[in-house]
Amino acid sequence: MRMVWLAVWIFLSAAAHGQNWPGFRGHRADGIGNGRTATTWSIDPRRNVLFKVAVPGLAHSSPVIWGDRIFLTTAVSSGGDPKLRVGLYGDITPVENEPPQSWRVLAYDRGSGKLLWEQVAHEGVPKTKRHPKSTHANPTPATDGQRVVAFFGSQGLYCYDLSGKLLWKRSFGVLDSGFFQAPDAQWGFASSPILYDDRVIVQADVLGESFLEALSVEDGRTIWRTKRSDVPTWSTPNVLETADGAQILVNGWKHIGGYDARTGQELWKLEGGGDIPVPTPQVAHDLIFITNAHGSGSPIFAVRAGARGSIAPGGQTAPSV
Numbered sequence: 001m002r003m004v005w006l007a008v009w010i011f012l013s014a015a016a017h018g019q020n021w022p023g024f025r026g027h028r029a030d031g032i033g034n035g036r037t038a039t040t041w042s043i044d045p046r047r048n049v050l051f052k053v054a055v056p057g058l059a060h061s062s063p064v065i066w067g068d069r070i071f072l073t074t075a076v077s078s079g080g081d082p083k084l085r086v087g088l089y090g091d092i093t094p095v096e097n098e099p100p101q102s103w104r105v106l107a108y109d110r111g112s113g114k115l116l117w118e119q120v121a122h123e124g125v126p127k128t129k130r131h132p133k134s135t136h137a138n139p140t141p142a143t144d145g146q147r148v149v150a151f152f153g154s155q156g157l158y159c160y161d162l163s164g165k166l167l168w169k170r171s172f173g174v175l176d177s178g179f180f181q182a183p184d185a186q187w188g189f190a191s192s193p194i195l196y197d198d199r200v201i202v203q204a205d206v207l208g209e210s211f212l213e214a215l216s217v218e219d220g221r222t223i224w225r226t227k228r229s230d231v232p233t234w235s236t237p238n239v240l241e242t243a244d245g246a247q248i249l250v251n252g253w254k255h256i257g258g259y260d261a262r263t264g265q266e267l268w269k270l271e272g273g274g275d276i277p278v279p280t281p282q283v284a285h286d287l288i289f290i291t292n293a294h295g296s297g298s299p300i301f302a303v304r305a306g307a308r309g310s311i312a313p314g315g316q317t318a319p320s321v
Helices: none
Strands: 003-009 049-056 064-066 069-077 101-109 115-124 147-151 157-161 166-170 182-186 194-196 199-204 210-216 222-228 238-242 245-250 256-260 266-270 282-284 287-291 300-304 308-311 317-320
Touching: 049 069, 049 101, 101 147, 115 157, 157 199, 194 238, 210 245, 238 282, 266 300
Parallel strands: 266 308
Antiparallel strands: 003 049, 064 069, 069 101, 101 115, 147 157, 157 166, 194 199, 199 210, 210 222, 238 245, 245 256, 256 266, 282 287, 287 300, 308 317
């Protein structure tokens, strides 16, 4: 069985103040942490490392932190050591004939690395394949300090309390993140859920019917679902708060846009990005920054926070910005 390692280095002041890191790239995906962190560290000899523990399975998801707990996800293969092929190469063929997996959510003590609880969310043969560089546990979990939400794509969405009790789960069926030009090249789902207000937001741009959905964090019921006209993407949504209300921001190729967080109504739309979008939209200075980072010609867009309607690359809009 392949083991990955969870190593926590010492945050010189952030750890002392108990900073939370509630989702993918931190608070509102800005990647900014308070305080200072060590600039050098090593495992052996141990230097500026608080602890190191072995984690079973294979995962590309990131840990999240709330209070004295670290939460993460993984997928454990029943067939021994899963293969992860890294480096530069042009082969897009997915991994074939994988054995049953165990999708798990784990909680560790932030100070010692002690395993506090481990829950098996789902077991079975993967419903889709993965890229050789990818895993079956790519989305990062999210927490609001009361609940932890973990998304495993075709294996479902799961919500736990901080003690590991399953509160609810939802299935969205098969979410096929295949290459739109070669649908048999399934690469694995990777968009992370986000928590905003009383809602879990999931973006599912897939082969078939793509959608953006808001679910109640209390019981998992659908509050709204908005169809999207895009091919598979791997971006995590973000939130923009304005005087007119909050927007859910999404990246895409054919369908970059902003949606009313209360209703799911599309507020603005932009086309013409890169064809395999991954980066999360960023917000600063009353602007929304979006890039797609695939191919040498991928643009960077800056959209005004008050944008409405269909926006053309270059700043022209209909009806207005």
